[in-house]
Amino acid sequence: MSNPMSYEGRNVVVTGAYSGVGAALVGLLADLGAASITALDIKEPTGPITRYIPTNMGDPVAIDEAAAAIDAPVHALFNNAGIAATFSPADVMRVNTLGLMRLTDALLPKIPAGGAVVNTASIAGMNWPAHQAEITELLSIDDWDKAVAWVEEHPEVVADGYMFSKECVQIFTMQAARGMLANGVRIASACPAPIDTPLLPDFKKTMGEQMIDWTAANSGGRYVTASEVANLLAYLGSDAASFVSGVNVNIDNAFQGSVITGQVDFGELAG
Numbered sequence: 001m002s003n004p005m006s007y008e009g010r011n012v013v014v015t016g017a018y019s020g021v022g023a024a025l026v027g028l029l030a031d032l033g034a035a036s037i038t039a040l041d042i043k044e045p046t047g048p049i050t051r052y053i054p055t056n057m058g059d060p061v062a063i064d065e066a067a068a069a070i071d072a073p074v075h076a077l078f079n080n081a082g083i084a085a086t087f088s089p090a091d092v093m094r095v096n097t098l099g100l101m102r103l104t105d106a107l108l109p110k111i112p113a114g115g116a117v118v119n120t121a122s123i124a125g126m127n128w129p130a131h132q133a134e135i136t137e138l139l140s141i142d143d144w145d146k147a148v149a150w151v152e153e154h155p156e157v158v159a160d161g162y163m164f165s166k167e168c169v170q171i172f173t174m175q176a177a178r179g180m181l182a183n184g185v186r187i188a189s190a191c192p193a194p195i196d197t198p199l200l201p202d203f204k205k206t207m208g209e210q211m212i213d214w215t216a217a218n219s220g221g222r223y224v225t226a227s228e229v230a231n232l233l234a235y236l237g238s239d240a241a242s243f244v245s246g247v248n249v250n251i252d253n254a255f256q257g258s259v260i261t262g263q264v265d266f267g268e269l270a271g
Contacts, residue, residue, distance in 0.1 A: 004240035008033035012237070013074050013107065015057055015100075016081030018043040020197030021120060024230035025078060032234060040066050040103075041081065057081040058094035060102055060144045067106035074110045076237035079103065080120040084202035085160035092161030093151045097168040098144065104176070104187075113184025118236045119173055120229070121189040123215075123252050124207075125166030126259075131157060135164075135171045160206060166191075170248045177246025186245035188236045193252035196223040210269060218264050220253035 016022040017039035030048040040055035055066040173189040
């Protein structure tokens with residue numbers, strides 16, 4: 001029986017491949033036999049990539065140029081690039097949500113049946129039901145400048161940008177799945193708890209060290225590793241997940257499930 005996790009003969013695109021989860025994913029995809037790995041990032045990765053295209057995922061012109069430079073077929077697109085709220089809310093939304101959507105739309109015609117789009121979201125987006133109407137409104141805007149304007153006009157909803165950006169990614173993943181299904185393409189997202197990567201200090205700075213450490217304490221007492229997240233991403237993009245689409249898969253060691261079932265006490269944060 002062939003290995004359903006194999007990427008042999010497959011061309012993949014990975015954004016945010018320079019470090020952390022992206023770097024771990026590139027190494028894993030190479031080990032799984034990927035025929036080519038195209039990396040889009042503002043810094044050139046040192047891992048086993050086939051091609052590097054310098055790309056600012058917050059710049060629509062750069063995204064369009066990168067997409068045009070990528071030859072079909074693209075068997076798996078991994079939208080992994082993301083920034084923390086150390087940047088402005090508009091910048092966070094540009095990279096984490098608007099850029100992700102724009103690249104997906106641009107490359108979708110190059111993804112054959114059986115291919116997949118895999119997004120790196122976050123459990124930070126778990127509160128999307130509270131903002132579903134606003135997110136649906138934003139995602140319906142197909143003009144980049146108008147979408148950025150919407151973000152700037154709704155500071156009470158967007159806040160520092162990070163949590164809202166990941167809420168948007170989760171809804172985009174669910175919303176886009178049915179349309180992609182008609183072409184035989186899947187889409188799913190991985191939603192990690194705090195990850196032990198070079199970005200962790202930025203998240204502690206913006207979300208608060210107490211919040212990050214409390215979340216880790218309620219996720220088995222540690223941070224999830226970049227390799228563990230990469231394993232899930234590779235699974236979602238492979239034939240092993242051939243009937244998995246339109247879902248946000250938590251990788252949080254029971255954190256969200258414990259919250260939903262009332263087993264985690266948020267009062268501890270105030271203590």
